[in-house]
Amino acid sequence: MDAPVIVAGAGPTGLMLAGELRLAGVDVIVLDRLERRTGESRGLGFTTRTMEVFDQRGLLHRFGEIGTSNAGHFGGLPVDFGVLDSVHRAAKTVPQSDTETMLEGWARELGADIRRGHDLVSLHDHDDHVEVEVRGPDGEEIWLTAHYLVGCDGGRSVVRKTAGFDFPGTAATMEMYLADIKGVDLEPRQIGETYANGMVMCGPLGDRGVTRIIVCERGTPARRRTEPPSYAEVAAAWQRITGVDISHAEHEWVSAFGDASRLATEYRRGRVILAGDAAHIHLPAGGQGMNTGIQDAVNLGWKLAAVITGNAPESLLDTYHEERHAVGERLMTNTKAQGLLLLSGDEVQPLREVLAELIRYEEVSRHLAAMVSGLEIRYDVGRGSHPLLGLRMPHLELVADNQKTSSTRKLHSGRGLLLDLEDNPVLRDRASGWADRVDVVVGIPHGVQDDSPLAGTAAVLVRPDGHVAWAAPGSHHDLPMALERWFGPSRI
Structure with missing residues (x-):
């Protein structure tokens, strides 16, 4: 074997998994088609649960000073996350590019073999190993073998498609834009501020003079792009919704996304496993996608290592699907609900008003905040009456x-x-x-x-x-x- 585990995708999920495997002494090769990180920051910040996960591995200090807040939302309706029982609050200021930089450095320090410019083309799942075909940096054909292959290669996962995983759900109904811009003075607009023909959000990213904007214009048809949209498209949509011209701004990068919602029916088929966006895609409401992927990796890593080292039977891997697929189902439910609140028109205003009344009750706020933060997760670890069984161990x-x-x-x-x-x-x-x-x-x-x-x-x-x-x-x-x-x- 070239390595016990090959991971496709060097995003936050794949890098977290690589680090977890190396902590357990298991060699891993991480393949990524890009020759270098893009520097784009699609994911922004961490949920409370991810802060706990990073803390339990001693990684939080690597980010330096992190801005945190108790302010949150559910479908654009303000929710006080301070009602949650945790020593941590959600992080609001860490761009995904910084997260990937930190995780890659950690994984490399532990001995992970990260190969950029290596594009996984095909795979063959045999009874006792997986064989993958890779296109190298110079276009050369490379064949690698491993005991297991984990697809952490995003929503358009080659691993998922090639291995034949079912990925049911709903297609995107609209296209939305995201951009980081400079040279324009915009008043912060909270998510949930709706207009007659859409919704926008904007806010500063740290102290670099960069503003993150999100533009959701109703009636914009979904499309499958092979290239990012132009900034002119984003600025035009912003002006149609708000009446404000931001076309003169300098843009660092722009992207488009949709409201598709899909969940793989199984997270493991033989020796091929899925994690992160390869297993679940959804409206990015509350920044849950990257956070859920990181938590997928932490659930999978030690189990995969235990099986590979012979410490545990292969059946332990079945609990990865059992535990994390249920989390994925819950993720689909809450992001769809938030999509209805965020992206619908005046017809759902009565629902928004009723839910806003309910959120004033602390128990409701705690329930919704825990759902979005991942703190409600309880795994089936066996019968018992102790209140902590299946929950995450609180800081003690x-x-x-x-x-x-x-x-x-x-x-x-x-x-x-x-x-x-x-x-x-x-x-x-x-x-x-x-x-x-x-x-x-x-x-x-x-x-x-x-x-x-x-x-x-x-x-x-x-x-x-x-x-x-x-x-x-x-x-x-x-x-x-x-x-x-x-x-x-x-x-x-």
Whole structure:
């Protein structure tokens, strides 16, 4: 094999996956058809859940100072995200180009083999390996083999199409524009400010004098472009909607997008796996696409590594589809709902008004904010009464080995984590057969409130992706059963 895993696509999803695999010691080749990053910043910022994910790998500091905010929306209706229970707030100022730069640097530091200018042309899924045909930088034909191929190559995924994945859904009904411009003074316009014939949004991108604009003109037919639209098209649409002429502005880049909504029926077929936009496309409402892709990668990476290294059976990969496809379905539902609120005309104004009334209730705001942020995700990890089962482990300050640390810091290595919060030697002995895969930490919790789901918790088993797989008291299956389910058989 040229590598155990080949990843197609060096966007945020593919780069995050490469880093996760290298944390587990698995070699990976990342192929990308572009010879260099475009520098375009389609995705902007991170949801609260992605901030948590980056923090659990010790990556947040690599971005420098990050502007965060509790201000959010659902379909253009303001929602206070400050009601969420997290130590993080959503990031608003990090362009996708910076995210890709950071992730590529991290993956390369860990030893990922990233090959730019390598275009995947075809693939052949055999019983025990995958063979891919690649067109190299000079047009040469290259054949590579791997145990698994992961398509992280975007909404028009060659991997998805060539491997024959079904991708049902709805086609785009309209075309919208996005651009970063300079040399024009525009008042910030919040998403959701509608006009008779459309909706626009604009706001500054950091302190570089760049303004991000989004233009959604009703009645603009969907089209399949092979090249980006001209800036003249974008400026003309902006003027038709707002009456303001921005044609004199300097544009850094422009792009078009639509409201297509599609979800692959399966995320894995044999030795070919999909993640990110290759598995799901939708209206980019709330910036959920890139964030969901990054979280796909974090769910998949440790499972794929465990199977490749022989620590877990191949059936563990089935849980990737089971867990993340359900997230994809939820993503389709909420982005379609937001599309109706954002892009429809006056006929949905009564619905907007009723929903705006409901959002004033904190419970409704919390529900919608958690949906968009990914904080509502709970995986099926087994029966039990502990409130944390299947949820992501909340940040917990600890004192371990007479030093201050945290549950988040203990996940930096990408290994499993058993937190023994009552210094129980019997518990640790039962977990000793998994010492090569699971770190056991005896810790004294600090700052746990009486109403916290961690109150009264004796021990927690945390998967490498941060989700709780077992907790005591309250789990209906034994700790060794949970360890074997998620980390493979005991070594003793």
